[in-house]
Each structure stands twice: as C-alpha cells, then as structure tokens.
Amino acid sequence: MSGVSPQSESFEALAMPLFDQLYNFAHWLTQNREEAEDLVQETYAKALKGFSSFQLGTNFRAWMYRILRNTFLTSRTGLKAASTVPLDSQEDGPELAVENENPETILMRSSDSGVVQSAIDGLPVNYREVLLLCEVEEMSYQEIAETLSIPIGTVMSRLSRARKALRDGLRPKFQRG
Amino acid sequence: MLCESWRAKLDTYLDGELPEEEMRTFDAHVRGCPSCSSDALMRVQRKRAIHVAGKRFAPSAEFRKRVQRSIAAKPQRSLSMGWMLAAAVAVMVAAGVLTSTYVGTRSGRNRVFSEIADLHVETLASSSPVDVVSTDRHTVKPWFQGKIPFAFNLPELQNSEFSLLGGRMTYLEQTPGAHLIYDVRKHHISVFVFQERSLRAKLDENSLSPKNLPFNMETWSQGGLRYFVIGDASAADIDSLAKLFKAAS
Numbered sequence: 001m002s003g004v005s006p007q008s009e010s011f012e013a014l015a016m017p018l019f020d021q022l023y024n025f026a027h028w029l030t031q032n033r034e035e036a037e038d039l040v041q042e043t044y045a046k047a048l049k050g051f052s053s054f055q056l057g058t059n060f061r062a063w064m065y066r067i068l069r070n071t072f073l074t075s076r077t078g079l080k081a082a083s084t085v086p087l088d089s090q091e092d093g094p095e096l097a098v099e100n101e102n103p104e105t106i107l108m109r110s111s112d113s114g115v116v117q118s119a120i121d122g123l124p125v126n127y128r129e130v131l132l133l134c135e136v137e138e139m140s141y142q143e144i145a146e147t148l149s150i151p152i153g154t155v156m157s158r159l160s161r162a163r164k165a166l167r168d169g170l171r172p173k174f175q176r177g
Numbered sequence: 178m179l180c181e182s183w184r185a186k187l188d189t190y191l192d193g194e195l196p197e198e199e200m201r202t203f204d205a206h207v208r209g210c211p212s213c214s215s216d217a218l219m220r221v222q223r224k225r226a227i228h229v230a231g232k233r234f235a236p237s238a239e240f241r242k243r244v245q246r247s248i249a250a251k252p253q254r255s256l257s258m259g260w261m262l263a264a265a266v267a268v269m270v271a272a273g274v275l276t277s278t279y280v281g282t283r284s285g286r287n288r289v290f291s292e293i294a295d296l297h298v299e300t301l302a303s304s305s306p307v308d309v310v311s312t313d314r315h316t317v318k319p320w321f322q323g324k325i326p327f328a329f330n331l332p333e334l335q336n337s338e339f340s341l342l343g344g345r346m347t348y349l350e351q352t353p354g355a356h357l358i359y360d361v362r363k364h365h366i367s368v369f370v371f372q373e374r375s376l377r378a379k380l381d382e383n384s385l386s387p388k389n390l391p392f393n394m395e396t397w398s399q400g401g402l403r404y405f406v407i408g409d410a411s412a413a414d415i416d417s418l419a420k421l422f423k424a425a426s
Contacts, residue, residue, distance in 0.1 A: 012245070012248055012249060016245060019241060020235060023234060023235070023236040023240075024231075024232060024233065024234045024235070027233070027234035028231070028233070028234070033234075036234070037240050040236070040240075040244065041243070041244055041247070044247065044248050045247065045248075048248050113226075113229055113233075114230075116226050116229075117230045117231075120227070120230065131227065131231075132231050134192065135224055135227040135228050136227070136228055136231030136232060138228075138288065138291075140194070141192070141194050156194075159188070160188060163188065167223075
C-alpha cells in the first residue's frame with residue numbers, strides 16, 4: 001500500500017489557487033519573466049519546506065506573499081531595487097491634493113491599461129508592491145501589514161505616497177500624448 | 178470640519194478601512210459635498226484603472242505544471258507514518274479546501290460588489306448615463322430584446338415614489354446584463370440584472386452581505402437571474418425598490 005505525504009497534499013490544496021496572482025505579483029516585482037518564474041518556484045519550495053511551521057487558521061495568503069517578497073528582496077534584482085527606495089521617514093503626511101478633472105484622470109478613464117502599467121513599472125519597488133497588494137490583490141491594510149512586516153500606519157502613509165507618485169508619473173506620459 | 182480634513186482620509190474611506198462609525202459619517206458628508214463627491218469619483222476611477230492594469234502577467238501552463246509537480250504529494254515509503262497521519266490528512270485537506278474556497282470566494286465576491294459600485298458611479302458621472310431614455314417600462318423592456326441573452330420584468334411604479342429614467346447595457350465579469358436607473362427624491366438608484374449562472378462562481382448565496390461600500394445595496398437571485406439594487410438612497414428606499422422587482426419577477 002502506498003500513501004501520500006499529508007503535508008504536500010494540504011499545502012498543494014492551499015497554495016495552488018494562489019499561483020496566478022503570486023506569479024503576477026512576482027513579475028511586477030522582477031519585471032522579467034524568467035526571474036519571476038525562478039522567484040515563484042523558489043517561493044513554493046520554501047513554503048512547502050516551512051509549511052509545518054505555518055499555523056492553520058492564520059492568513060495563508062499573507063504568509064505566501066511574505067515568503068515571495070522576502071525571497072525577492074534577497075535576490076540580486078531585489079537588492080538592487082531596494083537600494084533605490086524612498087526612506088520611510090519621507091513617508092509622512094496624507095495626500096491632500098484635490099482630484100479634479102485633469103489630464104491624469106482623463107487618461108485613467110481612457111482605459112489605456114498600457115499607460116497605467118508603464119507608470120506602475122516606473123514606481124520604486126516599495127511603492128509598487130503596496131499599491132498592487134491594495135488595488136489588485138484587494139488586501140486589507142492588516143493583511144498588507146502582515147505581508148510587508150510593517151505597521152499599519154506605515155502601510156497607510158506608503159500607500160498615500162505611492163498613489164501620489166503614480167499620479168506624478170502619469171502626467172508626463174499624458175503630456176507626451 | 179473643513180473639506181481638507183475629509184480629503185486626508187478619502188482614500189482610506191474608499192479602501193473601506195475607516196471604523197464603522199466614521200464610515201457612516203463620511204458617507205453623509207460625501208453625499209452632501211459636491212467637491213468631495215467629485216474627488217471621490219476620480220479616485221474610484223483611478224482604483225479601477227489600477228485594478229485592471231495590475232492584472233497584467235499570467236504564468237504559462239508549462240510553468241504551472243512544473244511547479245505543481247515539484248510540490249505534489251509523493252508516495253511514501255513508511256506505511257506506519259501514513260496511518261499515524263491519516264487523521265491529520267483529513268483535517269488538513271478539509272481545512273485547506275475550506276480556507277482556499279473561502280479566500281477565493283470572498284475575494285471574488287468583494288470584487289463583484291466593488292465593480293457594481295463602480296458601474297453605478299461611472300454611469301451617473303457620464304454625460305449620457307442611459308441609452309434608452311424613457312419613463313415607460315413598456316419602452317425600456319423591449320429595448321433590451323436582442324441585446325442581452327435573457328428577458329426580465331420591470332415593476333409597475335404607479336403609487337410608488339420611484340420613477341424610471343431609462344436603461345443601458347452593461348458588462349460584469351465579461352457577462353452582459355441590463356442596467357436600469359431609477360429616481361427617488363432626487364437620489365439615483367441603479368438596478369443591475371444578470372444571468373445567475375454567469376456569476377454563481379463569484380458569489381456565495383449564504384453570505385451575500387456587501388460590506389464597506391459607500392452605498393446601500395441589496396442583491397438576490399430569482400428565476401435564474403441575479404439582481405443588484407444600489408444607490409445612495411436610504412436602505413428603506415433600496416429595499417422598497419427591491420421588493421417591487423421581486424413582486425414583478
């Protein structure tokens with residue numbers, strides 16, 4: 001009689017539904033298909049290995065994203081990207097600008113995803129990741145805080161800065177037409 | 178409170194992350210303040226644009242198989258170990274399936290509600306919110322024939338406070354549907370109708386309680402169709418219009 005590893009089986013059932021979104025996030029971080037595949041593969045290998053330390057009932061999604069992100073930050077691309085991120089001390093203060101009709105909002109409505117994608121690509125990695133976790137993965141602030149291992153207050157201020165940086169990044173693209 | 182003070186928390190409000198009491202206070206302010214509601218609309222459009230643009234990369238089928246193979250359950254040599262852990266397998270697999278199903282369903286459900294709210298806001302902000310402009314249900318209903326793959330009934334509004342403004346086609350999760358706009362005491366209410374089977378995977382019948390939306394909303398399934406009634410009118414008005422639709426269907 002042959003059996004199966006219970007750990008692998010339950011891990012697979014939990015982890016594979018997250019595969020597409022983890023890959024999308026990895027590709028956004030690495031900005032390269034091959035590196036994204038390496039990152040996702042390594043994330044799954046590490047997660048499987050550490051699955052015995054994961055407590056069922058806690059947030060598995062945040063746990064997987066945290067492994068992926070920590071793996072990225074220790075990669076060559078991640079180290080390079082992290083060396084150019086704005087410091088948290090610069091991340092104070094809410095965004096007060098009034099969002100009236102302007103070129104950027106018109107652009108947003110034009111449904112030109114390519115332009116928005118290019119602007120997201122241009123963000124520093126710590127802004128890019130917090131924006132994607134909030135707007136694409138629709139994580140709560142608490143979940144983002146767990147994923148990025150930062151306080152909720154920092155999630156809020158970093159998100160605010162990221163949104164402002166995205167707006168600033170879209171303006172020249174619109175002006176170039 | 179000055180609008181600057183509200184605006185500082187507007188993104189947090191739209192992310193649904195303010196405490197419940199503050200969300201209600203904010204709702205009331207945004208509804209009554211043209212400047213803040215216009216600002217909120219722009220930010221909702223931006224969130225939607227980022228949401229769509231952010232889903233950019235998909236893994237190849239070959240890569241998925243490779244990773245799945247690498248983590249797949251492998252045959253074990255030790256039979257006794259297998260027996261010892263048999264109970265754990267059952268519990269963990271069940272918990273795994275339940276958790277992943279819950280996470281996936283909740284995420285899908287929130288997305289559907291959020292998209293319904295976006296469709297409502299975007300349509301009202303449009304210079305031509307409806308494609309068929311009529312207060313007569315006998316004009317609006319036939320207009321949808323041939324445009325959407327199902328038929329539905331519109332309620333009789335005589336002796337009610339609601340008036341029909343018109344309708345348009347809409348899409349949710351790549352599914353065509355009908356979008357009707359009603360007016361009650363200067364509030365606009367959207368009614369969306371889709372085929373239930375097209376959205377079933379995204380919605381969990383047992384826990385349809387939209388949260389953190391800046392609008393009142395009711396949703397139900399009837400006769401194979403999924404209805405959403407949403408707007409900034411009172412919950413009682415939303416409920417009244419929902420009842421009229423339920424009675425007509």
